[in-house]
Amino acid sequence: MKEPLLIDLSKPGRKAFCFPQLDLPRGFDQALPSLPAALSRTKPARLPEVAELDVVRHFTRLSNLVHGVDNGMYPLGSCTMKYNPKLSEHIAKMEAFTQVHPLQDTATVQGCLSVMYNLLEDLSSITGMAWGTLQPCAGAHGEYTGLKMIRSYFQSKGEGERNKILIPISAHGTNPASAALNGFEVVNIASNADGMVDLADLESKLDEHTAALMLTNPNTLGLFEKQILLISNLVHRKGAMLYYDGANLNAIMGMATPGDMGFDVVHLNLHKTFSTPHGGGGPGSGPVMVKEKLRPFLPKPDIELSDSGYAYRWDLEHSIGKVSFFWGNFLVLLRAYVYILRMGSEGLRAASRHAVLNANYLAARLSPAFTIPYGKRCMHEFVISLEDLKQAYGVTALDFAKALIDEGYHPPTMYFPSLVSEALMIEPTESESLETLDAFADTLLALLERAKQDPASFKLAPRTTVVGRLDEVKAVKEPNLRY
Ligand SMILES: *Cc1c(COP(=O)(O)O)cnc(C)c1O
Numbered sequence: 239m240k241e242p243l244l245i246d247l248s249k250p251g252r253k254a255f256c257f258p259q260l261d262l263p264r265g266f267d268q269a270l271p272s273l274p275a276a277l278s279r280t281k282p283a284r285l286p287e288v289a290e291l292d293v294v295r296h297f298t299r300l301s302n303l304v305h306g307v308d309n310g311m312y313p314l315g316s317c318t319m320k321y322n323p324k325l326s327e328h329i330a331k332m333e334a335f336t337q338v339h340p341l342q343d344t345a346t347v348q349g350c351l352s353v354m355y356n357l358l359e360d361l362s363s364i365t366g367m368a369w370g371t372l373q374p375c376a377g378a379h380g381e382y383t384g385l386k387m388i389r390s391y392f393q394s395k396g397e398g399e400r401n402k403i404l405i406p407i408s409a410h411g412t413n414p415a416s417a418a419l420n421g422f423e424v425v426n427i428a429s430n431a432d433g434m435v436d437l438a439d440l441e442s443k444l445d446e447h448t449a450a451l452m453l454t455n456p457n458t459l460g461l462f463e464k465q466i467l468l469i470s471n472l473v474h475r476k477g478a479m480l481y482y483d484g485a486n487l488n489a490i491m492g493m494a495t496p497g498d499m500g501f502d503v504v505h506l507n508l509h510k511t512f513s514t515p516h517g518g519g520g521p522g523s524g525p526v527m528v529k530e531k532l533r534p535f536l537p538k539p540d541i542e543l544s545d546s547g548y549a550y551r552w553d554l555e556h557s558i559g560k561v562s563f564f565w566g567n568f569l570v571l572l573r574a575y576v577y578i579l580r581m582g583s584e585g586l587r588a589a590s591r592h593a594v595l596n597a598n599y600l601a602a603r604l605s606p607a608f609t610i611p612y613g614k615r616c617m618h619e620f621v622i623s624l625e626d627l628k629q630a631y632g633v634t635a636l637d638f639a640k641a642l643i644d645e646g647y648h649p650p651t652m653y654f655p656s657l658v659s660e661a662l663m664i665e666p667t668e669s670e671s672l673e674t675l676d677a678f679a680d681t682l683l684a685l686l687e688r689a690k691q692d693p694a695s696f697k698l699a700p701r702t703t704v705v706g707r708l709d710e711v712k713a714v715k716e717p718n719l720r721y
Contacts, residue, residue, distance in 0.1 A: 240704060241299050244286035254290040303704055305648050307515070311674055315619040315651040315663025316410065316458050318486045318510040319517070320593075325580065326513045326573040335572055340564035344549055351548035354565060355541045357575045361527055364578075364586070365484065365504045366497020370527035371537045372571050373562040377485045380505030380524030381416035381452075383561045387528065387535040388450050388479050388503065389420055390558050394535075400449040400478065406435055408459060408655040413452045413483060422449060429657055433459040433612035435469060448478040455482065455499065456489050456617035458655045458663070460597065470500025479503065485524075487511040488667065489594055489618035492587035502529045513577035514570045523570040537561045592668035593618045596675060600666050603679040607686055611658055619665035621658045628660050633689040635660040637696035641689075644702045645681045 288296075306312065312319040329335070338347050358370055374380040385403065392400045403417035406427045414424040425443050428436040435453070444451075451473050456462045463469065473480050482501040488511055496504045508514055509522035516522060528536065538557040539550035565571070581589065594617050601610055601620045609623045624635045639649030639662065651663040666675055689696055700706060 241296065241303065244288055244293070244296055245284070247288050247292050247296065248286040250287055252287045252289045252292070254288060254293050305643075306517075307669070310646055310648065311666070311670060311678055312648040313650050313664045313666050313678065314648060315460075315621065315665040316486060316654065317516075317651065318488050318507075318618075318665060318667060319648075320488070320511075320667040321669035322513045322515050322573070323577065323580070326576045329576050330569045330573050335569065340568075345547070348547050350568065351541055353572055353575050354568075355543055355548055357571055357578070358525075358541070360575070360578050361506065361525055364487070364491060364495070365482075365506070365527045366495025367504055367527035368530040369533050369536065369540075370525050371540075371561075372523065372525050373537050373560070373566045374505070374524040374526060375562055375566050376522045377410075377483075377505060377507040377510075377524045378412040378416055379561070380507075380526045381412055381481075381483065382419055383524075383537065383558070384481055384503040384505055384526045384528075385416055385420045385422065385450070386558050386561075387526070387532050388481070389422070390535045390556065391479075391532055392449055394556060397477070400447055402445075402447045403449055403481075404440065404443055404451040406453065406457070408433070408457050408657055409452060409454060410458065410483060410485065417452070427451070433457065433461050433657065434463055434465065437465065437468070437472070440469065441472060444472060444476045444478065446476065448473075448476055450479040450481045450503075452481040452483060453501075454485070455496070456619075458619075459612045459621050459657070460489075460616035460619035460665075461613045462489075462617055466499045474500065485510055486618065486665075488665075489590060491590045492583055493590050497529065503527070503532060508570050508574040512574035514573050521567040521570055523567050523574070525571075589668045590618075593666075596666040596668060596670055597664070599672075600664060600675055600679055603676075604682060607683055618667075619663060621655065622662045622664065623658045624660040624662060627686070627689055631689055631693040633693045633696045635662050637699065638662065638685065638689065640699040640707060641685055641696050642681070643700040645685070647678060647681065 307319055307321050335350065338350055344351060354372055358372065362369055371383065374383045392398060401423055402425050403422040404425050404427050405413045405417065406429060408429055417424050427443060428439040430436040434457070440451070451469070453463065453469070455466055470480055479502040480500055482496040482504040484496060484504045485507040487506055491511060504527045505524050506512070506527070507522065507524055509516035514522065534554065534556040535558055536554065537560055538554045539552045540554060542549050542551045578586065597616050597618050597620055601616055604610070604622065609626055610620055611623050612621065624633070624638055627633050635652050639652050642649050653661055654663060655661065666678070
């Protein structure tokens with residue numbers, strides 16, 4: 239099953255293309271500036287020489303080895319892996335959008351500007367915020383941008399001593415990283431026995447040095463912070479801000495807004511919730527939406543609509559400046575806009591309802607056999623603990639996840655959040671049908687039985703993949719990506 243590299247398939251003289259005859263005069267390249275000798279090759283690059291059919295078969299075989307949403311369920315908690323409609327892909331491929339340049343005269347790109355303006359309006363109403371920026375290219379980039387605005391806001395008010403960001407221990411790892419990158423000190427907030435923010439711990443750590451509290455709601459245990467208005471009051475009474483990590487908006491999109499919950503800044507991951515496939519580090523988009531008081535600090539340029547049409551606006555006095563090339567990943571913005579238009583507000587609400595229903599259905603089918611330590615009811619995801627299984631039979635969450643690969647499923651997120659030992663975090667998303675959910679539940683239940691009968695077999699998984707069990711630490715610490 240091992241797929242050779244293209245270079246291994248190479249045979250001198252084979253070609254997959256044929257350039258047209260050169261019709262420029264001989265020596266035309268003499269007029270071009272030449273590269274410094276130190277940067278020029280001394281011998282031709284060693285490139286694979288293969289026929290078109292070799293290339294097509296190579297990549298088709300590779301694509302068959304990959305597991306994605308298009309060929310199977312992908313229940314990756316905290317990283318919504320939903321199905322994204324092909325219509326959005328189709329529209330994002332149109333030349334009208336791919337062949338424009340961001341430096342074109344705005345009079346010639348009014349359509350593109352209207353997409354961005356309207357998207358900002360839609361995201362404002364979905365999040366309950368005043369306005370925002372589309373520049374950030376990832377969730378973490380959005381966090382960085384949002385926190386930078388908070389920092390500038392406090393500096394402009396003469397409150398530069400606010401240098402702490404409070405973050406619950408259940409938060410995504412990018413939250414403390416973004417705070418640290420902005421020069422803030424990170425203070426952890428404990429979770430209580432129900433998996434919610436521990437209010438006493440929060441109160442004891444909130445002070446005049448606090449710039450913001452970063453929260454995900456529902457949190458990474460898939461639980462809605464019911465005390466959010468109380469939390470919001472506590473934070474605002476101390477003059478601090480409330481930051482919403484909205485990477486996964488699937489649970490509340492169209493149902494509730496972070497704005498109403500009292501949040502001042504929100505980032506969204508368009509590449510999780512709004513119709514762009516993600517994983518593998520592909521282009522993403524993490525818009526940041528803010529309440530009115532932070533609006534003057536948004537990155538520039540902004541987009542304005544006047545009688546003469548859409549235009550960029552650069553004269554923003556308090557702006558934190560640019561955080562990205564031009565508008566960030568425009569085609570990702572376009573997919574999100576197409577998705578929102580096609581779904582409509584009722585469609586977005588329905589998606590959220592189904593995401594929550596699917597997660598609860600799965601949790602209900604699994605809870606008689608598996609331990610779900612936090613919450614009887616969940617929002618878009620829930621977290622299983624395999625601690626009992628590990629204690630009794632030596633089968634860990636890692637072993638279980640690897641065995642699931644052999645059954646044709648992408649494993650859930652493992653060992654996160656750290657509140658749950660031997661954690662498997664499952665988010666089925668709204669895309670999956672009842673039949674798929676049942677098949678997945680049956681598989682998990684059957685694997686649990688097998689883990690008790692034949693625990694040793696789990697140590698050998700996965701067996702159906704090109705390479706077996708990898709040393710994950712070594713793969714991260716000593717990546718060998720060269721031929
Ligand atoms: C995915 C995710 C992020 C980070 O988003 P990236 O685009 O990967 O940088 C932040 N917070 C939560 C809760 C997430 O699920």
